[in-house]
Amino acid sequence: MTNKLIAILAGVIVLLGIGFVYFSESSSREDARPTTREFDLKVANKKLVEGPELLSARKGDLVIIRATADEAEELHLHGYDRSVDLEPGVEAELRLSANATGRFLIELEHSKTEIAALEVMP
Amino acid sequence: MIRAVLFTCAAWMLPAQTLAHAFGSQYTLPLPVSFYATGGVLAFLISVLFLSFLGSRDARAPSKTLSFSPWCGRYLSLFLRGFFLFVLLLGVSAGIFGEQSTYGNLLPVLFWIGLVLAIPYLSIIIGELWKVANPFRTIVSLFTPEKTDSTWRYGYLPALIGYILLIVLELFLTNISAVPLILAEILILYTLMLAAGSFVYGRATWFRFADLFSLFFRLASMLSPLSLSRRGVALRSPAKHLALRKTKYLTLSTFVIFGLAATAYDGFRESALMAEFATRAMPFLDPLAFHVMIFFLFSFGFFALFAAAQYSMKKIVRGTRPLSWYLKRFTFSLVPILLAYHFAHYFPLLITTGALAVPMFSDPFNLGWNLLGTAHLDTAVLLSAEIVWYVQLATIVLGHIFAAYVAHLVSLMEFKSRKHAILSQIPLTLLMVFFTAFGLWILGQPFALA
Secondary structure, eight states: OHHHHHHHHHHHHHHHHHHHHHHHHHHTTOOOOOEEEEEEEEEEETTTEEEEEEEEEETTTEEEEEEEEOEEEEEEEETTTEEEEEETTOOOEEEEEEEEEEEEEEEEEETTTTEEEEEOOO | HHHHHHHHHHHHOOOSSSSSSSSSOOOOOOOOOOHHHHHHHHHHHHHHHHHHHHOOOOOOOOOOEEOHHHHHHHHHHHHHHHHHHHOOOOOOHHHHOOOOOOOTTTHIIIIIIIIIIIIIHHHHSSSSSHHHHHHHHHHHHHHHOOOTTTTTOSTHHHHHHHHHHHHHHHHHHHHTTOHHHHHHHHHHHHHHHHHHHHHHHOOOHHHHHOOOOHHHHHHTTTTTTTEEOOSSSEEOOHHHHHHHHHHOHHHHHHHHHHHHHHHHHHHTTTHHHEEEEEEETTSSSSSHHHHHHHHHHHHHHHHHHHHHHHHHHHHHHHHOOHHHHHHTGGGGGHHHHHHHHHHHHHHHHHHHHTTTTHHHHHHTTTSSSSSTTTTTOOOOOOOOOOHHHHHHHHHHHHHHHHHHHHHHHHHHHHHHSSHHHHHHHHHHHHHHHHHHHHHHHHTTTTTTOO
């Protein structure tokens, strides 16, 4: 078998593989429609004491994060670069449209403490 | 001066962090199962295809050259050297005199993104760029001789030690690795080390064997179809050139394997699985000690696997050469996997964090300047997770194909019988499939929270 034919065959195999991945991922997302995802976080002593460490959403979802803390802080969502001030005992809300996919850390900005992560899937 | 010394001492005394990365934020998602399973299968199928049918014993490596006119080559070389020297001096100055914050100062971006990521990837495209433009060499050439020490007998040990120290700085000393003043001091000390060694052993020898950046970028440039020099640009077959390259230094094999292991470790250390292991080990081992132990396990483990594969190869062909010959001869076949691992893991960082440099060049000393009109540019870049996944999959699979092809060429060149050449590759091919699948599996691991 000539080297050129082998190279073509290798290329076809790679394209078939990537095609398989593309279509299998696309079909698994067919029924996913935008929805509203709501998460409640409670912070005490600079730690997450209630609520999920991992917030999951899909692209296009409306994400609502409600947070309370026992001291003044700033809740910062990296990547989207959105923030909300936290006052002791007062619930604050962060709303965003999950337009960008990826994994975005949620941090208490003053104390530089990462408390959770938002994962937006395609 | 006193403030700088006190600042440095205070920074070094801060406790090391094990989970944070040196610099930059990656917003990538774990690779889905379908991606890494497909990648592993593709790697295996293509390896079988190559083993069964591919073959050419032609040891020639033709190339076509587009020659520069003498003045063009000279001025291009001068321009590149001048530009890179300017960027180095600007970065070091910014590190010393600019704002001492990780994301507010130009130097951390230039060092961790520009030098450690962008230059090797540019070298893959245009080859030998660093050889022409190395700013450290430009400085050192002012007062050291361009001689070669023919009695040099340490191989690439100094570069290997430098590489280990760089990885330790990146992964274990994260409290200081992005401090601008510390980075400036490191670059100054590095330049002095290069000057001192060049003075003793000659610039040609010292930069070849002791400058870890020259070595790493030279390895990256071997993947390029272009070879850049003052005389012109040559078009070549990178696979053929890699297959023809030989080394007499086991330290080079160690350097390549260490690079693979360090990149794999860097990916694995951020996973939820690693966090679970560290938690379980806590009654017995301090988290930092545990991470260091896993780091060494990766390093020695990867080398042991390579040695085992080459030992099997030697047994299959009933070779009379020492094991070290088999390790050295096939070292260059692992270079594509090393760079594929590296690119797949770090390219999102190059794009999302590298963009920060654009506004910083307009105001390198944080004085409110706007020299290039980009100081207020919003450079927030978020890559689509899907694009990242496809690039990672394609990179690692293509890296495997390239590596398998190079190993195949080397076998055909070295082993007289075609049957021996094919059989000899089975252990190394299996190892390459393992490296490929393992690299993809690491990319697919769920992340731990820091």
